[in-house]
Amino acid sequence: MSVRCIRTQATRSSTISLVTELSVETLVAPARPDQTGAEISAPVLPVDLRVTGLAKSFAGTPIFKDVSFGLSRGEAVAIVGANGTGKSTLLRCLMGLIPADAGAINVLGTDVRNSSSAGLRAMRAQMGLVSQKHNLVPRLSVLSNVVQGLLGQRPGIRHWSQSFAPIASREAALAALEKVGLAHLANRRADRLSGGQSQRVAIARALVGQPKILIADEPTASLDPAAGEDVMDLFFDLARQEGVTVIFISHNIDHALQYGDRVLGLAEGGMPLDSRASSLSAQELRGLYD
Amino acid sequence: MTDTSFPMGLPSRYERPSALAFLVYAAAIVIVLWSFAGAGFSIDKVISSPPRFADFIDRAFPPNLDPKVLARLGWKMLETLQIALAGAVIGIILSVPIALLAARGLIAPTWINQIVRTGLGFIRAVPDIAWALVFVVAVGLGPFAGMLAIAIDTIGFCGRFFADDMEAADKGPSESLTATGARKLDVVACATIPAAMPAFISTSLFATEKAVRSSTILGLVGAGGIGIELKVGFDLFDYPTAMTVILMIAVVVISIEYLSGWARTKIIGEQR
Ligand SMILES: Nc1ncnc2c1ncn2[C@@H]1O[C@H](COP(=O)(O)OP(=O)(O)OP(=O)(O)O)[C@@H](O)[C@H]1O
């Protein structure tokens, strides 16, 4: 891997008080591989996301507690952990899709746990989510599904279907499909796709709104090895070239190490691992699953 | 091979009913017998009815197949179907927004769900023929009263089942659209309703069948349709004409059921 600047783990020592002054807080961002080496001091970028002391349980069964971490803009972060450790649950909490039990979540300056629903919508409109189960709307065309990814930014009937959508939105949707190599399936019904195709449509739907934060729950789980690499390369480029903060869950240790600047690991009801990927070995990462 | 490695062995196939269950069964049997008594069940009447029934059949056959009568009944039947279709379509369309308010966890708070569901329960509790009487008083004799009765009856049925269909729909797509920052109404329109659409179609076809069946008797209270001919036939002891009406209703209802079954497989079966 290329040069990464060394950064202290400020995130671990964060306190609630830090969260309140989030808008002015900054962290040192990882260096971009495409930057010229002339610059010694790393660029200072704002923090996009901070979680402090997060806890979540379902019907009295604790899933995780005391989870804290922060992400700066343009960072690519892998979340790993065994089945059922709460990775997907954590992502849902981040977007305010399910309520957390305790702790603080601040995403793009929005206090997720105390925000109004309008505030949450404004925050989500700047994010993209690829769900583990893809969650395309069946019976609608692929293009309509991708157009609907713009609903957060442009609410209303025109984005219910590609048929009513303005030209600009249809073009944006087609461009997003092009990125995942599926422009030729734009008219196919979403429930007639293969597993890997539907996963890529879900990715296109998350990308169409040009999110500042992209959250992907096992985005390569249904993809063949080559397509999986393509998607991870795409995410990596978004992080490097467009400064998109990327959070991805992966059960693929190589992907986590190769494409993540940082790796967060969930296990035993907490987050025991938060390391820079370059300082981690595959062996160490495997230890998380024991 | 029969000796399994499960320490407890396999659970028994049937459970012995508890004492409470036994009491419930006994009580159920008593209630059913009591109901027979209340309904005036009489073996004597059962035994004496076949001759009288045979007498009716004898006088009703052959059915009245006079072309002029057939033409008149045909037009009345057409009016019946028009009442059913118009009422069902209006009812189905109005049911969609009502069901949105009735469905829990969709767009309306729980107390509104409760009120709307109670209202729909009330609509269903009132028989269609009673609604027809109410609308005859409100808008006068004729098919329009019948159509309104069918429409409200359809709302009671579809409003409830559309709401259930939407509650049961896969939550995944709506969660993903919520995650784009979409408003609740947009999420419902884009994810919940499409997901529930096959169920909506199936429910609507049932509602139309039900509407056709109901519309054939609305005429008994003057709310239009072929029912009036049935009443007149019996009142004037014109059993052959009444028999023609009964046969026509049977043919039409059975055809509608067949047609709707065909449409159901055509529209939904294919989409699986
Ligand atoms: N809505 C829910 N109600 C109750 N329990 C839930 C709910 N959602 C998730 N769980 C439970 O919470 C735990 C964590 O689930 P989650 O989906 O977050 O796991 P995960 O880490 O994403 O696993 P995987 O690697 O299999 O995707 C699981 O034990 C699951 O059964």
Ligand SMILES: [Mg+2]
């Ligand atoms: Mg998961």
